[in-house]
Amino acid sequence: MEAFPSSICRACRLRLLKPSQNRAFSTSPAHMYIPPESPVFVDVPEPLQSLRDRPAPAKGVLPVPRELFPARRPDKPGKEYLANVTRDPLPKNVLPPEKLTEIGKYKRRMADLRKSYLRDGLKELYSRKRSVDSQLAHNSALRRQETARLAAQPEREDERLTKISVPSAMQPQKPLQLSPEEELAIYNTRKAAHEARLAAKHEDRLDKLHTLYMNARSFITTKDQLAAALDATFTTTRSIWRTGKPDTVEEMIRRGRDRTADQGRGGLMLASDVNERALRDQERMQKIAEKLSGGKI
Structure with a gap:
């Protein structure tokens, strides 16, 4: 099937692809122009712009990068730290070059190369970190200065003339400014x-x-x-009523009506009142003694 440019409409493309109406030389029946397996067998409208396949989203979450220069290690990457992490073997453990095999020489070269890479990488990362931190601190200081300038700038004249009238009591008040002596x-x-x-x-x-x-x-x-x-x-044979009958409601009301007076209602002094007053005086004396002695008695 011949391909035509995409600028031609679909109807014109199908008409151009239509076979000739001339009589065929063969007597066998001619095949259908659009077979069922053709992509254009079903009339589906296509957008003017071509569809692009979007890449599949990456699955998973990247881990948080490790902090190479934490605050608890201010010596990193100083000379002492680099000397410890890239320590050379002791002289007694170093063989002369003429006694080394090819594999031994290769391993020694790789070890020296790894040490040099580690030293250079740590130095480069530390310098990059310092530059990034200084840039962030500079940007933060600029933002703070801009915020302070915007907060302290006076009100524009057009806003002052066109704003709604607000009572002074409802306007935002500035915080109280205290002198150092008052704060102290x-x-x-x-x-x-x-x-x-x-x-x-x-x-x-x-x-x-x-x-x-x-x-x-x-x-x-x-x-x-x-x-x-x-x-x-719990082991007792004494009756609870041996000490006397319980107080009646009238007696309790009469006793609680005036506890500060020496006599009760109608000038009658009850025995229970005397006992209660004696117990109360004893408690008061105990509290006074505890207060004077400074301890529990």
């Missing part, structure tokens, strides 16, 4: 408050430690003490 005074005040909080925490810890030490005398540490405590708590 604020720092000293906050430092003193912080030290006071730490001291209070320390005193509280000491008080809790002393309380724990004083209460340790009643801790149960052995099986015998645990058995004695269980027997004293």
Whole structure:
């Protein structure tokens, strides 16, 4: 099949490719012009521009490159580091050239070549890193300067004349500018408050430690003490009503209505009030003694 330029339309191309209407010499039936296996058997419109096959996307993710000059190794690649990584063999281990075979000479040349490549490569990479870092720092400084200049530049006159009126109270306020003396005074005040909080925490810890030490005398540490405590708590034949009947609701209300007065309601002094006041006075005296002695009693 003869090929025609792509500038000819598809209909014209098919018409030009159409076989001649002259009578064939043979008596066998003529074949169809477009067989089923032909690409143009099905009329599919084609775009004016040719389709290009896109390359397949690369699968996988490249690893993060290793940092050759980390901050924890400031000596890299100094002379001492290069001397250590490209160390020459000891003189006693070096054979003279006349005693080396061809393979030995080849290995020695390759070792010297690898050492020289390592030294030159590290130096070149370090110089490239320094140049890149300096360029990045320079660009960053330029951006910071430009940002500061744009932030500090005055408002344009056309914007000032055409902007919406905003009350002064709603406009953004500039941060408070403090003098060095005022900043030092604020720092000293906050430092003193912080030290006071730490001291209070320390005193509280000491008080809790002393309380724990004083209460340790009643801790149960052995099986015998645990058995004695269980027997004293659960093994008893005494009735809970032997000490008297429980207080009624009226008595509890009368006792709690005025706890600061010496007498209760109607001038009546109850026995339970006397006992409660005595216990409360005892607790207060114990707290006063603990405060004066500075420890738990």
